[in-house]
Structures are given as C-alpha cells and as structure tokens.
Amino acid sequence: MDIHEYQAKELFRNAGVPVPPGEVVTTPEEAEAAAASFGGQVVVKAQVHTGGRGKAGGVKLASSPEEARAHAEKILGMDIKGFTVEKVLVTPAEDIETEAYVGVLVDRSTQSPVFMVSPEGGVDIEEVAETNPEAIRKVAIDPRYGLLPHQAYAMAAFLYDEPSQVKQATKIIGQLHDAFTANACSLAEINPLIVTPAGEVKAIDAKVSIDESGLFRLPEVEAYRDLDSEPASETKAREAGLSFVKLDGNVGCCVNGAGLAMATMDLVKYYGGEPANFLDIGGSSNPDKVVAALEIITSDPSVEVILFNIFGGITRCDDVAKGIVEATKRIDIETPIFIRLTGTNETEALEILKEAGFSAYTSMDEVVETAVQHAAKA
Amino acid sequence: MDIHEYQAKELFRNAGVPVPPGEVVTTPEEAEAAAASFGGQVVVKAQVHTGGRGKAGGVKLASSPEEARAHAEKILGMDIKGFTVEKVLVTPAEDIETEAYVGVLVDRSTQSPVFMVSPEGGVDIEEVAETNPEAIRKVAIDPRYGLLPHQAYAMAAFLYDEPSQVKQATKIIGQLHDAFTANACSLAEINPLIVTPAGEVKAIDAKVSIDESGLFRLPEVEAYRDLDSEPASETKAREAGLSFVKLDGNVGCCVNGAGLAMATMDLVKYYGGEPANFLDIGGSSNPDKVVAALEIITSDPSVEVILFNIFGGITRCDDVAKGIVEATKRIDIETPIFIRLTGTNETEALEILKEAGFSAYTSMDEVVETAVQHAAKA
Amino acid sequence: MSIFIDDTTRLVVQGITGRDGSFHTRQMAAYGTQVVAGVTPGKGGQTFELDDGSQVPIFDTVEDAVEETAANASVIYVPPAFAASAIMEAADAGIDFITAITEGVPVQDMARANAYVLDCGARLLGPNCPGLISPGKAKVGIIPAQITTPGPVGVISRSGTLTYEAVNQLTQAGIGQTTCVGIGGDPIIGTDFIDCLEAFQEDPDTEAIVMIGEIGGTDEQDAARWVNQHVDVPVIGFIAGQTAPPGRRMGHAGAIISGSAGTAEEKMKTFEENGIAVAKRPVDIRDLVKEALGV
C-alpha cells in the first residue's frame, strides 16, 4: 500500500526524523491560509500515489500566500499519470546546500532489508543507479541484528564529510530504520535528504510503501489508506477479499489463483484480445465473492465479455458453478459470459451451467479464444 | 547491583507484569497506615539485599493495620545476614492456589540469557535444581532473536495445564524478558509466580540484579542504588573508582588488578593471616585514588597492617610510590604499611619509598609473610 | 525417487484443528502421507480423527510432537499473525523440512523466520505456497492429488492453480511427475527455484524439469543461469504476467514489476539465453515436455 508524502512524513516525524512542518489542504483557500501561517516562501506539493509530480507541474514554489493559493488552484484536480490530485501539502521552502538520497526496502535477493544511500539525491535513484552506480552504496541489514551502529555511521560517512552532518545523518538513518520496522514498510525513503546553509540535515520529501500483510497489526497505518486515490472497483474488490487490478482492455477476467489469472490475461493477449482486469477470486466458491467479482467487472463500461477460468483443485468446480448461477440470479448481467471449469467435480459443474443456459468449456485455450473473438465482434 | 524487591516490582510493573500493589515504608506508623489503606490482610516484608528473609522472620502476615504496625516494629532495624532492615514493603496478602518459579539470567556457558522455569516455586530454586532437576526447564535465548513466542509458550505450558493460565504466563514471561533487556539485568526472577483461586497469574515476589556495566545508560535504575544497604566504605570506594569488598580479617590489602588482589588475599591466608578486604586500585597511579584507598582501609578498626602489592606493567612503579608518599602526607596513618612494588621503574620507586621511610619489598611472598607476621603480633 | 518428501516422511500438521488444517490433513493422510502428529496450542492430549477412523495425536508444541512421534517434516496452516512463529517453532524443534501454506505473512516477519530456519539447518518451503507432492509417495500441502501421477518430470512453480493447470495437462498426456513443488508467490520465501533445481538435478529419476515463474524479482533469471551451468536434463520454462502493468501487485505479494527488472519479457529472454525452452501458453508446456522426453 502506497501512502502519501504527508503521511510518510508523519511516520518519519514520529520516529524522530527532522522533517519540516507542513499542512495538508484540499482547497486553494486553505492553501493560502497555511502559507500565511508559515510565512515566507512555501512549496505546494500534489499528494498523489505516483512519482514524477515535479515534471508534471505538481510541485510549485510560492513566495506569497496569494501565490500559494494560485498554485493550489492549478494543482488541485490536476491529473498526474491517471491520478487526480485531491490534496496538496503546503510546507515552508528550505534553503538547500546539498541533496542526498536515503532509502531502505525489503530486498528479495538478500532476503533482508537493504539500505541504499547516495550523495546524489533529489533525482530518481534508478537513474543514478544506471548513470553513476558508484554514487550509490547498498548495505544489507541482517534481520537477526537489525541496523548496526557502525552500518549507519558508514552510510552517513559515505554521504557527508563534515562530522556534524555525519552525526546527524547517522541518527536519521537509524530513525528511518525504526520507522521502517515499526510500520511494516516494504519501502521507506527520503529523497532528498538536504543540508541547509546552517548545516542542518533534514528530510524534505518522503516516500513509503507498506507491506499489506503487515497492516493487520497497524490500524493507524491502515487508516492512511486513501480510497480517493484508487479506482472504486479496487476498493470494492479489497473489501470483498478479491485481488483486483483494473486494466484497459475489454475482456473481463475472473480466475482462481494469481498465477492462473496472469496466465489467462496473457492468453487473452495471445489470441489478440486485451484483458480488462486482473481478478483472482481465491480458493473460495462463496457466491458472495462471485457476485462481487461480477459487479466489479460489469461496472467497467469497456467490458464486452466476461471470461471465467477456474481450475478446481481444492475448490470444487460444482461449488463455483453454483456460485456463478446464484450470482447471475442476484444481479442482472447483459454482458456475455464464457466459462471454463475443469478439475474436481467438473462433470457436475458443466451440468449445472448448461442447465442455467451458460456456454461451458473445459479447455483454457478454447474459452479464451472464443471470448476474445466475441469481444472483437462487439 | 542488587535492588530491592519493591524496586524490582516497579520494573516488572513498568513492563506490564501483573504485580499486586504495595507501599514501601520506613516506620511502623506508616506500615499501619499502608495496611489500613489496602484493607484486609497484608504482608509486611523486609527490604534487604539478601535471601532467606522468611526464615529470618523478615516476612509476616498481618490481619489488621495494628498487627502490621507491630510486625513492622519488629522487622525494621532487624539484622538479616548482616544487613539491617531500613524499609519494609506492605502489600495485600494474596490467596494462593499454586506457586511457580520464573527467572532469567545471563548464562556464562551458553553466552546468552537463559530462562529457568519450574512449577515448584516459592522455594529456593537451587534446592529444586538439586532435589528435583526434572521440575526445572531451561531455555537459552539466542541474543540475535530474543525470546521467541514459541519459547515463551512452551515454558508457560510447562508450568500450567489450564489454557487461561498458560496464556497469562506466556505473556508474563515475555514481559519479564522485556524488563530484563530494558534494564540491563544480569538476573530477573519472579518467585513465586502464583495462581489465585480466581485463576489469575501474578508475581508476588521479585528479585533483580543489574549489570553494573549497563548502568551508564539507565540513570533511573542507577537511582535505585540503596547506599544504606552497603558498608559506607564500599560506597566511598565506588565513588573513588576503586573495586572494594569488605572482609573480616586484619590485613588491609591494596593491590593493582583484580586477579592479583585475590591472589594477594589468598597468600595472606596461606601465611596464616586474614585479609581485611579486597581492593583493586586499577591501573591508575593517581594519588587521589591512593588516598581514597588508604582512607577506606584505615577506617576499618580491625585493620592492623596495610599491605601494598603493586605489579608495575603499564602503571609505572615510581608513580605509584609517589602516590603513596603523597597520600600518606595528606592523611595521618598510624597503621604500619608494607609495600611491595615490582616491574616498570621499580628501582626509582624503591628509592622514593625508602626516602619517605617506608619498608619496601620486591617479592610478593616476602611482603605478605612479613605483613601477616606483623598483624599477628599486633 | 523424488525430492524433499517421500514415503518415509513423518509429518506433523501445525494448526491441525483449524478449518484448512483439518481438511487438508484428511486429504494428505488419504493420499498415503504419514501424518504422525498435529499441533494446536491448548489441545495437547486430544486426538484428530482421520477418514479411516485412525487417530492422530495432538500436541501443544512441535517439540512435544517430535519427541513423541519422531516427526521430521511439518506443514503449517496457522493464521498469518502466527505463521512466522510457527515456522521458527518447527525449526527449533529439529524439523528438517517445513512447509508453510499460510498466505499474508508479514514480509519482515519472514526475513527473521527465514534466517532462523537457516541457523537451525532446516529447509522451509513457502510461505504462501501450495506445498508439494511426490506422486504415489506423499503429499504435503494442498495440491490436488488426482491431477498428478508418478513419472519422470520435476515441476517447480511460484503459483498454485497455474501449476495445477500445467500438471493436469502432463498427467492427461500420460506424463507423470517425480515431485511437483509450489515455492510460493511471496517476496521472501524459504526454498527457491535454484534449491529445487539442485534437488532435481541430484534425483536420478527426474528426466525433465518444468519451471513456472511469474513477474517480479529476478529469481527466474538467477535460476536460468544456474540451469545453464549445472542442470543436465532438459528444462521447460513458462512465465505468467506478460500483460501485467509495472508497479501493480498482481495478487501475489511478490508479483510486482519494480523498475526495469522483473518483467516477463526479461525473464523469458534469460530463459532462452540459457537453453530453457520457453512455453508461450500453458498448453505449450505439455508439448515442450513431450518433445524433450521424446514421447
């Protein structure tokens, strides 16, 4: 789960990281008031779950409250890579001597948290990694010991020469690690970590992703979830216990299992179609889930056909078939449905579906090809 | 550093361990008032840094405030194994169904904290270890991982059968471990951990030793140090940065290095004498330390002779000799002093001492034998 | 032969009295797996009845179960909050092979648990995996046994039902399996492709290997290079998620393309570069295996 900059800054502040103050607002008037309360120059920053806000014009410096209001007016409602800006953060502008990058993420290959730090901050770290890999230092954190003091120091000394800055950065790296572990983060980064002309080291941007699996222990972080920032269909899917990702095609997919769901999407593409979504209904044959899945899929006006691909292993195919029949009774669906069911109790399942008037297939390729052809005709 | 039961209970309470309330008082009147405020039966418990309080009559049940007062009167001022009772803890009496033992200590052989638990609590655990070792379960805690949930559960399940009690004890074991690590304990134990007739698991006695080396991080625990409970000489030694332990003999010993100090004491005994103390002045030749050492030794009326045994390695013997001469100028000492100095700058040192009128030796055996003979004559 | 489990495996089920645990215990036992013990804290001393009426003793702890029944493998069906602890408990009790079915284990919990398993010298499969089956010998986890049959193909997969799809097609074509292993879809897992490849490479009965990967991470690439250097039998690969957009998690916690790494295209390219036959569609897996085995 991605959270907004202002929320990430709150987590960092709680861990002791020096982060300048800020106010999140949803109207230009509030932006003006916030700028006035801070005095001096402020920055107005779009709060959206995507990078590249700056290039898109979502981050603006304002010299006066009036200017802040004008910027907020432009930024609020702006579309950045498909995300509509609903909130802006107003924060005092800082004088910047140097910009560094400090981040920590769960690394799959070392199976541990890994810090990445670079004195070249303020830019995309992936770019630095490509153009100047020597400017990045990576330090794996042994999960048995956590971040060790000498590791934090060595990273800080890689960023700075000035002992006072090294000292401040050592502390901040430790605090960032605390925030990372306390909040089940999969990623926590400060970019840039700046040094002011007075020699103070501060975090002026913050990015955090939370491991969804860790949220059950963190209701206060779960509360950060911004439902406005995701399609309503994804919110509904999550609430129904489904994995759903909206895509741009016209073949609505409903599959059990994430791998099979991806393979089904791929096969749609293989036969010349475009999947409208990723949807994993999981192992359950609960009609409520099937209803929710169908509601979500049909709420997308682009969807021309609905494709079920169910491999009955532990899940019994006849249970799923009953669920589909039950679901289509409960909601009115005009979109044609193509169903493939195979595995446990397949014969009974096909019987149930045929009785209810559905086309039913046992081959994955056959059903996908048919559905794609149908969608192309629509 | 040993702390009192009431202090240990405070640390445990801070970690969440269920500990009945209690009040520490220094007068019978206060004991009566405390008993009245709790109502019902109370226990009046001597607060001293030694075990066996019960057998010595230092723990008494009182059915009324008046009785609590009477008990406090007897217990306050009582001598238990050389410790004078200055404080008593008044605490509500608990009904007890079962008594268990739960302790954790730093174990030298596994180089890690080790838990010991036994369903046979309320008695000396060393006794249980001898008479019924199967009633004790030991679990080493890997310092890389800390106490793991399954370890806490397995210990609790060893103590209790009733699931609710297992659950409570699992939690308490975790809290005890938290208290142990947060307070640099070398030992933290609950004995007994009781179950009340209502099925509640509670700690009704607590014992904690703190690793002296960890105190620099824990000013609030350092403040627990009870100067009344140790000889004034030991307080003075600690403040002067000396290691000092008062003993019962008449040969005052002043040595550099703990091992050599013990070996010197042993040699005093070997030649038929009795050491009056253990005293390690460390590696410093600072006259202030020598002054403090001499003041401490001479404040013991039993001391008949003072024995210096200095091996000059890094410490230069001439510096120590100067320190001794300087020290004896600053304070007036009538007790005869026997000095052995050997090692770095030994010749210069012996010169300095002879000039100041001291006997000076280079052999450890010779000086000890001479000092012991002199003490025997005194 | 087979890898990791066979008819000598003595299994303890952690969470045997739960909904999933009890269901799958019956399935595993019915398949012939030696289910020797169950663990549910607080239910030690009770027994769990199998379909044939025989009783599996339940213990409070894995340690007790190992002591009483000499269990050497465990399978975990406990809720996510307790899964990492259950894994560590099994490792601490001396279990050699631990399979964690549980989905949704916090990834930082897993980092610690994984380190612990290694420190104990045990092997973990999962979490968030369907487990494994050595057809005709034993099954640990939730793979439907009826889609498998004994034979010469080793199957390794990050997915569940996609694996069933592929295995089912093999079985229907008369091609059996030595062992089918689901390694799971989480970012941090115990046993990875290379561990399985190594085991299959050492198994004389495995004559071809199927690797079913997906987007996210670079495990498939690493595995491909390992195949190139160490594997003698033909390897057939498939990658799910060719149409997955970057930055979006596709169900599995680990199925997410971050940055430039982890795309299906990249993985398939690396497969090809390292001599792995790449199946474009699931059904191609069967055909490529047939070709490789010459049947």
Place this chain on the structure above:
Amino acid sequence: MSIFIDDTTRLVVQGITGRDGSFHTRQMAAYGTQVVAGVTPGKGGQTFELDDGSQVPIFDTVEDAVEETAANASVIYVPPAFAASAIMEAADAGIDFITAITEGVPVQDMARANAYVLDCGARLLGPNCPGLISPGKAKVGIIPAQITTPGPVGVISRSGTLTYEAVNQLTQAGIGQTTCVGIGGDPIIGTDFIDCLEAFQEDPDTEAIVMIGEIGGTDEQDAARWVNQHVDVPVIGFIAGQTAPPGRRMGHAGAIISGSAGTAEEKMKTFEENGIAVAKRPVDIRDLVKEALGV
C-alpha cells in the same frame, strides 16, 4: 611458533587517538608489531605519528582501513558504550582476530556482539582483557613487553597483573613464552580457555601451558576436562580467589561465586582430577613449570 598473532599480523587500532589507544599504539609499534592503521570516526585522512616518526594512517571506519591497508587484526580501546559496536564493525569488515581491551562493556551488548563475531567467522579476545603477546614477534593490547621473553611456555589467564606476576617470574627464571594470552575477566568473553588450549596444543613450539583462572563460572572445570582429553604437554594451573566470599563480585564482572559452582576449591579439585599440576601460590607456578620442563 606462537598462537593468534605473530610477525605477519597487520593490526588496526580502533580508538587510536584516545588516551589509552594512542599510548598503547606507540608501545605495540615500538615492540615491532605491524600497526598498519588506526580508526577514529571523524578523523579519517589524518595520521598518527609513532615514536620513530613514521605515520600510521587514520580511517573513519574499519572497512576503509581494511580496504586500504589489508589489516587482518584489530585491537579496541574505545569507551564501553561503543565497544560492542566496535567489535561488530571489525567483524563485519572482515577482521579475523579482534582484541577488545575495554572494561565495563554491558554484558547483554556482549552476548549480541559475540554472536555476531561468530556469524562473521572471526575470533574475539576479551573484552576487559590485557590482550596478548607472542614474545619477539608481536604484541596486541597492554601486556608489558619487558616481562616476557621468547620460549616454550604458553600462558592463558583471566587476569592482568596476576599474569604479569607469573610471566615475570618465568622470564626471570629464564623460561620464555610462545604466547601469553589474557582472556579477560568478564562473564561473556570471545575466546575462552579451551580455544587457547586448542591453539597451544596445535603449536609445536609450546612445551608446557600455564592456566591462570579465578573464581566464578565453570570455564576452568570445562578446560580441565578438555586438557585431560586433548592436551599432550604438561599443564600447570592456578586459581585466584580462594578466600573470596560467595556472592560478592571481586573486581572483575565475572569474578563472583554464585551458588555452589565457581569456587576456587572446586576448580582446583577439578584441575587435580584432570592431571593439571596446581600451584598454591603464584611463585609455585614458576617452580611447577621448571619441573614440567625438566629445567
């Protein structure tokens, strides 16, 4: 020969600019030890001048020092609050042999640091120890070099000045040492008696071993049993603290008799039972060594 250190040892001094660190760096270098680097955070790039005018480069981190100077041993003179971290830093930087002189390191810090050193495959001596000297070759720590001389006796001790006493007597009697090791007086230490015994047993030049123990713990008893089973050369033992009362800490954090274990009497008894000649007085050590060597 010698154990742990010799003339190939390349030493980095952690805390080189501190009071103790700077003094002993000069002493060690003057003895001929190769002091190749110093570490003081914030002073990287400066140099430390030895008595002969040569300059030792100072680095911010041990990692930098190892990279630039190929140091393979470190000695630690930093304050107690930072000592455990300094130990872990040295181990992480790939140092093989770490000597921690610092006294007063919190024991729970040490438990973690010790585990870390083992995980890194390094060896730690100390903390709270005088270090070691291989006479004529190298000295690491604070043992006064002038009381030692090359020869056939290996010395292991939990104490500082008591060791000097014993070694001095050997030297004055013309009996030299292969290596004198002070293992330190803390409850949790890196290298123990058995580690040293093992090293001396493998050292062809060590013809007799002196073990100087003290009250507290059961290391001496364990060592005595090990001697009985594995050591071929004569071993002479001494235990300090025969007159120490139970329950009182005698200076060293580890010198405390708890319960029935750890008394000097018990230790001396176990020495005798395992064929170790027991010295009653420090001066007897010399005489027993003479007897053992037949000189």
